[in-house]
Amino acid sequence: MAAGGDLHRTLDAVWRIESARIIGALTRLVRDVGIAEELAQDALVVALEQWPVKGVPDNPGAWLTTTARNRALDLLRHRGMQAAKADALTWEIETQMQDGAPPPPDAGFDNPLGDDVLRLIFITCHPVLSVDAQVALTLKLVAGLSTPDIARAFLVPEATLAQRIVRAKRTLTEARVPFDLPDAAELGRRLDAVLKVIYLIFNEGYAATAGEDWMRPALCEEALRLGRVLAELAPAAAEVHGLVALMEIQASRLHARTDAHGNPVLLLEQNRSRWDRLLIRRGLAALERAAALGGFGPYALQAAIAACHARAARAEDTDWARIAALYDALSQVAPSPVVELNRAVAVGMAFGPQAGLDIADALRDEPALKHYALLPAVRGELLARLGRHAEASAAFRDAAALTRNARERALMEDRTRAEGSKT
Amino acid sequence: MRYMIIVKATTDSEAGAMPEEALLAAMAGYHEELARAGALLDANGLQPSSRGWRILYRGTQRSVIDGPFAETREMIAGYTLIQVASREEALEWSRRFPNPAGAGNDTEIEVRQVFELDDFEPSGSMDRFRALDAGTR
Structure with missing residues (x-):
């Protein structure tokens, strides 16, 4: 065994890599996920007993798999089933799964397709x-x-x-x-x-x-x-790639979304040089895969919006018209007042504050947004840009009263005063 | 955390020879395993050093030296970047890496942990360095 790491940590690592496959295969044998997990855990216990004495096997993953499989066959035998029959059963299922193709040797337990x-x-x-x-x-x-x-x-x-x-x-x-x-x-x-x-x-x-x-x-x-x-x-499910794209791109901003004191930094104010380019690249690639598989679902659409931000080198380069169109599409496939509010922001950035305000104002009677601080905050911003300072100040005051975040409240109170002084 | 598995150059890789079918299959299988485990971030092979060059810094002078270069073992022929939760997991994955010189041949691979952004103190230069990449895609 290579240097470093005590047995437990090695075993943890092997477990992380192998456990899903082992538990999945065991579940196929014993038809109960709880029993399968117990059997897999048993194999871990055996490893903890044997490895310190006999040394860590050359292929710890295969060792765990074999040990767990033997436990499962023991159990099936206990249940009055012949091991040979259990093998035959496994073989049969395997063959069915692969559409009649002959299973590779030893496919009885380990399933290379990951099914x-x-x-x-x-x-x-x-x-x-x-x-x-x-x-x-x-x-x-x-x-x-x-x-x-x-x-x-x-x-x-x-x-x-x-x-x-x-x-x-x-x-x-x-x-x-x-x-x-x-x-x-x-x-x-x-x-x-x-x-x-x-x-x-x-x-x-x-x-x-x-x-x-x-x-x-x-x-x-x-x-x-x-x-x-x-x-x-x-791999054929478009939305899986959509979700992966969304998570990759959001994760690319993990290091940029708080300042040195741990305070949150808004997307448009983030230092984009701290975005992780590798994750963005992976996210854009996943988004392309989703696009190639057909229509955009809610995850792919959100990923596409995130991608617009990721592609803009500076906040002012953001393609807001495209983001507005994507929110429009999102509000068709997954309508929600929050999506609509986001659309108001994007439209306000792309086509001017009045266009955004028209959308935001239509949401004022929306019960789901009754206590949602972001609605008056967005309205305040759009009203301020229109020069309607008294209304903007009132909107920011509403937002300050609704938010539970102290930093946000301070920010909204500042804007209330600033807009109030312009009237 | 991220680790880079670095494959060293060999006389074959330097000659630009395509690996044997068996090795290609082993490499493909290994990388599929990595992908299926959600651990694969990136992997690439490098062209022989005959297609590359070096910049030599001597005092305030710099000069271009065209490849190929002789010290095969000090050069790299490719890398695989993985994301894992622990050093032990990286160790376990690297232990499974197929022999890049073909089964039975002597060679070595090297594994290094990648610096994360948070490993650096915030500095203006660091941010500028990263900004260079930010505008390109």
């Missing part, structure tokens, strides 16, 4: 589970994170999270959720659920503020990893 992992993702994001449970189970079984790490990332007690995972696994068992890929009629809806879980994990990490446990921002990387994995497993 096991894809099935596993569909199970951990299954609609019988609450969104909280989907998120926890996906991070645990697909991303290979430990329960304490997930608990720290989501700021909940470890016992609460452990309970959530136990209950989720029980729910899946009770609902007899099959280890199958969703059929064509269901695929879109089920994929949407998966994308939602991944983006939720990403946003949880993105919302983390300076000084918080490092596990929280690490969620962004986990979500990106899950997205990239999914893009490999389901």
Whole structure:
């Protein structure tokens, strides 16, 4: 074994790389994701016992896989099934999956197409589970994170999270959720659920503020990893690439969105030299893949908007007309008052403050935005640009009263005074 | 965190010879594994040094020296950039890297951690350096 790193850390690393595949393959054998995880954990325990004595195997991943597989076959034998029969069953499923093509040697367990992992993702994001449970189970079984790490990332007690995972696994068992890929009629809806879980994990990490446990921002990387994995497993799904593009481009700004004191910096005021060019390049490439696969869904459209900012070398170079058009498209496929408000901003930048204000004003009776500070803030900005200072000042005062963020409130109060003094 | 797996040049890579089919397949398989695990960020092979050059700094003078260069082992022939959560994970991935000189041949690869932006103190020069790239895409 190469230098450095104690056994536990090596094992952790191998687990992260292999666990989804192992648990996926075991689930196919034993048809229960909870039992599959236990079997995989058993293999880890065996490794912890044997590796210090016999040394770390040359191929630790293959060793874990084989050990876990043997445990599963033991279990099946215990259940009164002949191991040979279990093998035959595996072989049969494998053959079916590959459309009759002869399976490569040893395909009985390890599945090179990654379909096991894809099935596993569909199970951990299954609609019988609450969104909280989907998120926890996906991070645990697909991303290979430990329960304490997930608990720290989501700021909940470890016992609460452990309970959530136990209950989720029980729910899946009770609902007899099959280890199958969703059929064509269901695929879109089920994929949407998966994308939602991944983006939720990403946003949880993105919302983390300076000084918080490092596990929280690490969620962004986990979500990106899950997205990239999914893009490999389901390469024909345009929205998967759309989501990956969106996350890559948003992640490219992670280092620019706070100042030296940890205060948030608005997109247009960010130092663009701190944006990560490699992630932007990857995001634009993913967006091209999404575009090549057909129509833009909500994620690809949001990615396309993010890409407009990413392509502008300076804030003043931003193609606002294109952003306005993209928000227009977004409001068609995923209408929401918040999208409409963003469209008002883009239209205001592209076609002048009055055009933007017309859209923003139409939202004033929108119940969902009743307590949304950004609506009066946007109106204030547009009114100020129109020279309607008294109305702008009143709008900023409303915004200051609605925001819960101290820094934002101070900013809105400054604008209230500044606009008031111009009347 | 990001790590760069650096492949050293060999007499074959310097001759511009395409790798054997078996090696190409092993490399493709390895990089597919990386991609499927969500760990692959970037990977590229470099043309032989005969198509490159060096700039020599001597005092205040600088001169251009055309390739090829002789010290094969000190040159690089390609790299693979990965994103992982720990040093051990990078180690595990690098242990699986196919022998770039072909199975059974002596060579080495080198793995280095990439500096993250946060590793640097904010400085005007650093920002200007990064701004050079910002306008190009």
